[in-house]
Amino acid sequence: MSTVKKHDFISEEQQRYATWLSWGSRSGLAILALSFLAYVLGWLPARIPLEQMPDVWHLSAHEYLKQTGAPTGWGWLQLIGKGDFAGLLGIAWMSGCSLLCLLAVMPIYSRRKDWVFVVLCVIALLVQLLAASGILTAGH
C-alpha cells in the first residue's frame, strides 16, 4: 500500500462509462420531474383523470390494463401527449441510459483487443434490448 493521488488509476473505459452515466441519469431525472409536473398540474391532459386513479391502482396490472384499455409494450409512446404516459418517458430514459454507456465503452475494449469484454458488452446490450423490446410477454 502506498499513498497516491486520487483517480490516477481509474481506467479510460470506466471514466467514459461514468461520464455517459452521469449525463444519462441527470437528464432522465429532469425529464421525469418535468413530465410529472405537467401531469399533476394539468398542463397535459390525463388519459385517466387523477381523481379516478384510487379506483384502479388497487387492481393487478393485468386487471388495470383490461379495465382502462391502457397499452402494453411501447404503445405508451403513441399516448405521449397524455400526462399519465408522458411520465413514462423519463422512466424509459432512465432504464435505457445504460445502453448508451455500454456502446460508449465498446470501442475502447475493441481498440485494446479485449475481445472478452467486447463480447460481454454485446451480451449485456442484447439482454437490455430484449427486456426493452416488449417481445417477452407474461401475465396474470
Next chain:
Amino acid sequence: MFTKIHSKLECAGGLIKANSLVLGLSLSLFAAGALAAETMPATSTMPWWGWALALFITCFFLGIVAVPSGVGGGVLFVPIVGGFFPFHLDFVRGAGLLVALASALAAGPSLLRGGLANLRLALPLAVLASASSIAGAMIGLAIPASIVQIALGLTILGIVTLMALAKKSEFPEVEKADRLSSALSMSGIYHDAASNQKINWQVHRTPLGLGLFVGIGFLAGLFGMGAGWANVPVLNLLMGAPLKVSAGTSSFILTLVDSSAAWIYLNKGAVLAIIAVPSVIGMMLGAMIGARLLHVLKASVVRKMVISLLLFAGVRALLKGLGIWV
C-alpha cells in the same frame, strides 16, 4: 479547555438530537403503517393527492434511514409501501425497481470515478443477474399476488436474519485470484480516503459468485427490490472484494440489473407515474439528507431500527399474503 468541553458537549448534543430524530421517524413510520393497515379499505376515500403526498413523505423518511443503515431504498420500499398503501403489489414492485434504479444511477458516476465501483468486476456479474432479473420479473407478474406477498415476507425475514447475523470484512484476505477472475482481470486499485492509501484488491471463488448472482438477479426482478442486501455479502464475504468496493460495485450492478427488470414492468403496464415518481423523488431527497446525517448518526442505532422496521414489514407481508392480516 473550556472550548474543547463545550465543542464535545455540542457534538454529543447533536448526536442525541439526530438519533432522537431518527427514532422518532421510525416510530412515526410504525404508527402510520399500523394505522394505514387498520383503516385501509380496498378503495380508499382519501383523494389521490393525499396518497401521493403520503407516499412522498414516507419515501423521504425511508431515504433518510436507507443511507446510514447501509440498505438500499428498494428493500425498505417494497414491503412497507406494499403492506401499508392501497396500491396493488404489481405497481409497488414496478415503483420499487425504479426507486432502486434511480438511487443507483445517481450514485454510479461518482462510484466509478472514485474506483469504488469496478467495471471489470461488475460487468460479468451484471450480465448474468440482468438476464435472470428478466425471468424474475416475468414470473412475478405471472403468479398470484398473494404468493408473491408470502414469498416477499419470507425473503424480508431472511434479509433481517442476514442483516442481524452477517459479518463484514473491510479488507478480506485473498491469497490467490482464481483462474476465471485472473482471465477476466477482475482486480483493481482504489483510493481509501480514510487512510489516504492505495488499496490493491483481487477476488476468488468467481464461478460460485457468478452462480449466486443468477439467483440474486431473479429475486430482484421477482420482488422489485434492489439487491444490495445480497450483492454486498457475496462480493465481500464470498469473493473477497474489499467492503467499500463491494458496496460501490453492488450499487453499480443495480443500474444494469434493475433496468432490465424495469423494462418488463414498464412493458407489462405495471408502472404508474403517480406511484413511481413521488416515490423516486421522495427517496432521493431523503437520501441526500441521510448522506448529510451520516456523520452524526450512530450507524448501529439506525441499523437496529431498520432491522426492526423490516421485521415488522416482513411479518406484515407474510400475514397479508396468508390472508390473516389483510
